[in-house]
Amino acid sequence: MGAIRLEKVKKxxxxxxxxxGVDLDINDGEFVVxxxxxxxxKSTLLRLIAGLEDVTDGKILINGTDVANEAPAKRGLSMVFxxxxxxxxxxVYNNIxxxxxxxxxxxxxxxxKVQSAxxxxxxxxxxxxxxxxxxxxxxxxxxxxxxxxxxxxxxxxDEPLSNLDAALRVNMRLEITGLHQELKTTMIYVTHDQVExxxxxxxxxxxxxxxxxxxxxxxxLYSNPANKxxxxxIGSPKMNFLGGDIAAKHDCHEIGVRPEHLAVSTDxxxxxxxxKIAEHLGAETYLHxxxxxxxxxxxxxxxxxxxxxxxxxxxxxxxxxxxxxxxHGLTLSGA
Amino acid sequence: xxNKQTPLGYVSFSVFAWIVGLLxxxxxxWMVLTSFKSELEAISIPPxxxxxxxxxxxxxxxxxxxxxxxxxxxxxxxxxxxxLVGLVFAVTCAWAMAFNPTKRTKDALLWMLSTxxxxxxxxxxxxxxxxxxxxxxxxxxxLIMVLFLMNLPIMVWMLYTYFKEIPTDILEAARMDxxxxxxxxIFVLLPMAVPGIASTMLLNIILxxxxxxWTLNLTTSDAAPLTAFIASxxxxxxxxxxxxxxxxxxxxxxxxxxxxxSQKQLVRGLTFGAVK
Numbered sequence: 206m207g208a209i210r211l212e213k214v215k216k217x218x219x220x221x222x223x224x225x226g227v228d229l230d231i232n233d234g235e236f237v238v239x240x241x242x243x244x245x246x247k248s249t250l251l252r253l254i255a256g257l258e259d260v261t262d263g264k265i266l267i268n269g270t271d272v273a274n275e276a277p278a279k280r281g282l283s284m285v286f287x288x289x290x291x292x293x294x295x296x297v298y299n300n301i302x303x304x305x306x307x308x309x310x311x312x313x314x315x316x317x318k319v320q321s322a323x324x325x326x327x328x329x330x331x332x333x334x335x336x337x338x339x340x341x342x343x344x345x346x347x348x349x350x351x352x353x354x355x356x357x358x359x360x361x362x363d364e365p366l367s368n369l370d371a372a373l374r375v376n377m378r379l380e381i382t383g384l385h386q387e388l389k390t391t392m393i394y395v396t397h398d399q400v401e402x403x404x405x406x407x408x409x410x411x412x413x414x415x416x417x418x419x420x421x422x423x424x425x426l427y428s429n430p431a432n433k434x435x436x437x438x439i440g441s442p443k444m445n446f447l448g449g450d451i452a453a454k455h456d457c458h459e460i461g462v463r464p465e466h467l468a469v470s471t472d473x474x475x476x477x478x479x480x481k482i483a484e485h486l487g488a489e490t491y492l493h494x495x496x497x498x499x500x501x502x503x504x505x506x507x508x509x510x511x512x513x514x515x516x517x518x519x520x521x522x523x524x525x526x527x528x529x530x531x532x533h534g535l536t537l538s539g540a
Numbered sequence: 541x542x543n544k545q546t547p548l549g550y551v552s553f554s555v556f557a558w559i560v561g562l563l564x565x566x567x568x569x570w571m572v573l574t575s576f577k578s579e580l581e582a583i584s585i586p587p588x589x590x591x592x593x594x595x596x597x598x599x600x601x602x603x604x605x606x607x608x609x610x611x612x613x614x615x616x617x618x619x620x621x622x623x624l625v626g627l628v629f630a631v632t633c634a635w636a637m638a639f640n641p642t643k644r645t646k647d648a649l650l651w652m653l654s655t656x657x658x659x660x661x662x663x664x665x666x667x668x669x670x671x672x673x674x675x676x677x678x679x680x681x682x683l684i685m686v687l688f689l690m691n692l693p694i695m696v697w698m699l700y701t702y703f704k705e706i707p708t709d710i711l712e713a714a715r716m717d718x719x720x721x722x723x724x725x726i727f728v729l730l731p732m733a734v735p736g737i738a739s740t741m742l743l744n745i746i747l748x749x750x751x752x753x754w755t756l757n758l759t760t761s762d763a764a765p766l767t768a769f770i771a772s773x774x775x776x777x778x779x780x781x782x783x784x785x786x787x788x789x790x791x792x793x794x795x796x797x798x799x800x801x802s803q804k805q806l807v808r809g810l811t812f813g814a815v816k
Binding site: 277286288291 | 707710712713715716718719727731732
């Protein structure tokens with residue numbers, strides 16, 4: 206059980222407002238991802254929930270109880286750190302058992318819990334090793350093992366995959382998602398990688414400069430971003446933003462079109478452009494083009510497209526996929 | 541980093557290093573040699589090098605005239621005692637400075653170090669008077685306090701540089717795991733800092749062992765360590781070079797042995813943080 210509610214949570218360092226005041230509801234069993242550019246306060250927000258930083262003001266309710274002034278250990282949360290933060294002088298077994306020992310559990314209970322966690326995480330053969338003798342992925346699993354034995358109200362993950370190489374990252378992403386399906390425990394996951402956010406989350410919280418820009422399901426954020434920042438941050442490659450005449454035609458300050466929502470033609474279309482660079486990935490082709498009078502744009506075409514440098518092409522946005530923004534960057538409804 | 545060295549440069553550097561090493565070692569060597577000579581040979585000119593009558597009579601006489609083991613025991617108690625007391629304060633102090641620094645942490649560290657730059661004789665009179673009034677003169681407790689306070693800045697500095705190398709994440713992980721502050725320090729921080737703590741202890745034992753100014757001024761007999769033992773052979777009865785040498789050899793022997801076996805730790809401790 207772990208429903209978490211933030212009420213006007215505020216954090217200042219000196220005169221700097223890192224988190225000016227955040228309200229957020231996290232339901233029991235939900236996988237919530239905090240995403241945003243570096244320095245947006247997402248890690249700070251996680252550390253506030255963990256209790257590793259003191260809140261300046263506001264309430265943090267876990268299952269209805271305000272824990273804002275409680276010590277980290279009293280909050281019943283587990284955390285997985287970016288650096289794994291394993292105890293280098295202890296064996297894997299003792300790393301996983303440490304929290305249970307601190308809680309004064311009996312030897313039998315500890316052994317049972319450690320063994321079962323090790324089984325879930327495929328660590329049984331490594332229990333007597335020290336963290337130094339493990340690979341990055343194994344260390345990450347030990348860190349997760351340390352978190353799950355305590356049977357927490359919620360798991361907190363602070364960019365847990367950023368130290369792993371690309372292939373391992375995809376694997377661990379699937380493992381963590383699988384773990385969530387198995388344990389059904391609330392998870393809060395911090396990342397700057399919007400692909401991780403999109404693939405893992407039940408609910409994404411997009412943060413910028415300590416403010417919550419939008420909260421929603423991954424596909425909601427993708428289809429209906431609340432503002433230009435969210436529109437640009439979610440989705441890869443990035444959304445194209447176009448101003449001037451074409452925006453005026455849609456009765457707004459600026460329009461946004463995702464690279465995958467542009468039809469490419471060599472005969473004719475709404476926007477004329479010159480190909481600068483074509484990235485051929487096989488399954489799809491990214492065209493980086495210079496649109497006449499509009500500047501650089503990115504186009505994502507399905508499959509192999511036979512286009513190269515300096516080819517002239519025409520782009521036509523899918524009309525119902527155009528996002529309209531006002532001069533403050535807010536989304537205008539009724540596209 | 542590329543390090544090109546010509547054979548000639550290597551040889552001349554080695555020769556130079558050996559000369560410096562021998563120069564530093566020579567007084568100790570000469571002291572040990574003298575301790576095996578008779579008093580007459582000890583002052584003979586030209587000095588005899590190897591070809592003299594080797595004798596142990598100085599050592600016998602030194603032990604007869606004064607109780608070496610009593611002084612040695614005092615040295616051990618003072619050195620180890622002041623180091624252990626210092627460690628309790630230095631670990632907590634360095635923990636606070638390394639993991640919860642404020643804007644003024646650096647200033648506080650520098651201020652602590654600056655106290656080492658003051659000549660001790662500057663505070664001799666006030667400290668002597670305090671010791672006299674509080675009945676601490678010639679007590680081991682009083683001397684342990686003085687030696688501990690004298691070496692505290694160095695201990696804090698050494699432990700601080702060690703603790704700085706330990707990732708804060710690991711301590712935070714312990715906090716999330718439910719460790720209280722004392723448990724966090726005892727079960728997580730200290731085991732990870734063992735090399736640092738060992739070299740800090742060694743250096744401080746050596747510094748306290750060799751400390752002569754306060755031990756000579758604040759003790760007479762009960763709490764007198766080996767420094768006082770050596771000093772008692774220098775002046776009043778004229779010059780007895782051979783006995784003085786024997787006493788000195790006995791005084792430095794234990795620490796020399798400890799130092800020899802722990803060279804690695806010591807060098808690491810002293811150069812820590814200098815090269816990363």
